[in-house]
Amino acid sequence: MTESPVHPALWPAPHTGEAVDATVTVPGSKSVTNRALVLAALAAEPGWLRRPLRSRDTLLMADALRAMGVGIEETVSSSSSATGELDGSGEAWRVIPAGLHGPATVDVGNAGTVMRFLPPVAALADGPVRFDGDPRSYERPLGAVIDALRTLGARIDDDGRGALPLTVHGSGALDGGPVEIDASSSSQFVSALLLSAPHFNQGVEVRHTGAVLPSMPHILMTVDMLRAVGAQVDTPESGGEPNVWRVSPGALLGRDLTVEPDLSNAQPFLAAALITGGRVTIPDWPERTTQPGDALREIFTAMGGSCELTEQGLTFTGSGTVHGIDVDLGDVGELTPGIAAVAALADSESVLRGVAHLRLHETDRLAALTREINALGGDVTETEDGLRIRPRRLHGGTFHTYHDHRMATAGAIIGLAVKDVLIENVATTAKTLPDFPQMWTGMLDGN
Numbered sequence: 001m002t003e004s005p006v007h008p009a010l011w012p013a014p015h016t017g018e019a020v021d022a023t024v025t026v027p028g029s030k031s032v033t034n035r036a037l038v039l040a041a042l043a044a045e046p047g048w049l050r051r052p053l054r055s056r057d058t059l060l061m062a063d064a065l066r067a068m069g070v071g072i073e074e075t076v077s078s079s080s081s082a083t084g085e086l087d088g089s090g091e092a093w094r095v096i097p098a099g100l101h102g103p104a105t106v107d108v109g110n111a112g113t114v115m116r117f118l119p120p121v122a123a124l125a126d127g128p129v130r131f132d133g134d135p136r137s138y139e140r141p142l143g144a145v146i147d148a149l150r151t152l153g154a155r156i157d158d159d160g161r162g163a164l165p166l167t168v169h170g171s172g173a174l175d176g177g178p179v180e181i182d183a184s185s186s187s188q189f190v191s192a193l194l195l196s197a198p199h200f201n202q203g204v205e206v207r208h209t210g211a212v213l214p215s216m217p218h219i220l221m222t223v224d225m226l227r228a229v230g231a232q233v234d235t236p237e238s239g240g241e242p243n244v245w246r247v248s249p250g251a252l253l254g255r256d257l258t259v260e261p262d263l264s265n266a267q268p269f270l271a272a273a274l275i276t277g278g279r280v281t282i283p284d285w286p287e288r289t290t291q292p293g294d295a296l297r298e299i300f301t302a303m304g305g306s307c308e309l310t311e312q313g314l315t316f317t318g319s320g321t322v323h324g325i326d327v328d329l330g331d332v333g334e335l336t337p338g339i340a341a342v343a344a345l346a347d348s349e350s351v352l353r354g355v356a357h358l359r360l361h362e363t364d365r366l367a368a369l370t371r372e373i374n375a376l377g378g379d380v381t382e383t384e385d386g387l388r389i390r391p392r393r394l395h396g397g398t399f400h401t402y403h404d405h406r407m408a409t410a411g412a413i414i415g416l417a418v419k420d421v422l423i424e425n426v427a428t429t430a431k432t433l434p435d436f437p438q439m440w441t442g443m444l445d446g447n
């Protein structure tokens with residue numbers, strides 16, 4: 001772990017001895033919103049994005065596309081926004097595609113989706129696009145995307161480390177064609193190349209050469225969303241070769257898309273029902289989805305409790321006991337911090353497998369979870385590809401978050417069951433869920 005705990009603000013995590021009983025409306029999916037923005041920006045006609053997530057990661061994506069010339073306007077139902085700024089008051093974004101222009105500057109923050117999905121878009125711009133971001137963005141893997149784009153015809157200046165900061169010198173078009181890529185450290189490498197590929201002269205054929213490929217549902221999300229805007233995509237699931245995806249060149253439709261709630265952001269609220277033996281309903285839980293958070297129905301049921309999907313949404317009911325679990329989370333890695341928090345409160349040991357790549361997420365999540373749960377009296381050890389968690393009686397203390405939104409929500413889960421837990425820099429949840437503290441206290445008030 002390279003970062004040290006720095007932020008002074010400490011948030012007393014709400015604690016309760018009672019079963020929670022609440023309905024929690026969760027804002028839109030980060031992953032869907034940021035894909036939809038890219039695809040709408042590349043479409044041949046304007047489109048709508050309804051109930052988009054407004055959070056740091058998605059506002060950075062919107063700002064970056066705007067910097068390259070795309071129109072993104074906030075609309076409200078009764079009157080239109082005076083300035084067109086994305087101030088969060090509107091209900092939908094209207095995306096008006098335009099020729100992509102440089103020079104432009106893109107701040108990726110610490111958003112994996114922005115730092116991976118946009119360099120291929122920038123390669124289509126007619127001038128240089130400079131990418132920079134938070135200190136952690138310099139450490140997150142990007143070299144495979146840079147190399148792949150060079151193979152496909154792009155000119156990119158970086159400092160030779162295969163990471164940010166960098167400049168993509170867009171020339172208005174990209175050849176495209178076949179490319180090999182090792183995406184074992186992030187599925188976002190594959191998604192990035194596929195999303196822009198309808199605009200490459202020859203489309204793309206992406207061949208993953210690595211030993212493992214994490215977060216497969218997120219690649220399926222990319223493929224589904226591409227097809228929904230008219231792209232032709234051949235995949236291993238549609239009878240193609242294993243680990244090979246092909247996208248044909250072609251125009252994309254402007255669509256009217258309503259974004260599903262972010263099921264990974266629903267996780268802490270479902271966890272609250274599980275660990276307090278309570279009940280939480282998440283409205284608008286989709287019947288079918290590619291979001292990895294849907295796996296929580298199975299995982300949290302195996303850890304105790306039950307769930308029911310009705311017209312009201314997904315209701316999860318805790319049984320009053322929490323069991324440990326032995327599970328491969330390779331497909332659903334972003335759920336690991338929340339599952340680790342619940343596992344620390346369980347009645348038996350857990351082993352979380354298949355998530356070595358989490359060492360390169362917002363922070364080294366395996367090290368951060370181990371250090372912070374153990375600082376509260378826990379017994380967590382890192383394995384080669386995950387965590388072994390032996391539940392212990394935990395005590396209060398400061399839970400550091402390392403600029404990682406999911407560390408903050410993991411700490412809040414523990415604080416619900418353990419008195420006097422202080423979350424350092426809970427504001428880091430703004431990456432994907434700016435209202436988290438209010439939503440969390442609202443849940444305890446039964447809202």
Ligand SMILES: O=C(O)C1=C[C@@H](OP(=O)(O)O)[C@@H](O)[C@H](O)C1
Nearest residue numbers: 031186187188214215218333334
């Ligand atoms: O494509 C996406 O929207 C995402 C893919 C996953 O990344 P990795 O494959 O790097 O884990 C996931 O963890 C991240 O939160 C979002």
Ligand SMILES: C=C(OP(=O)(O)O)C(=O)O
Nearest residue numbers: 110111112113334361362
């Ligand atoms: C890994 C995550 O984010 P990013 O999109 O920045 O990779 C996450 O949200 O858990």
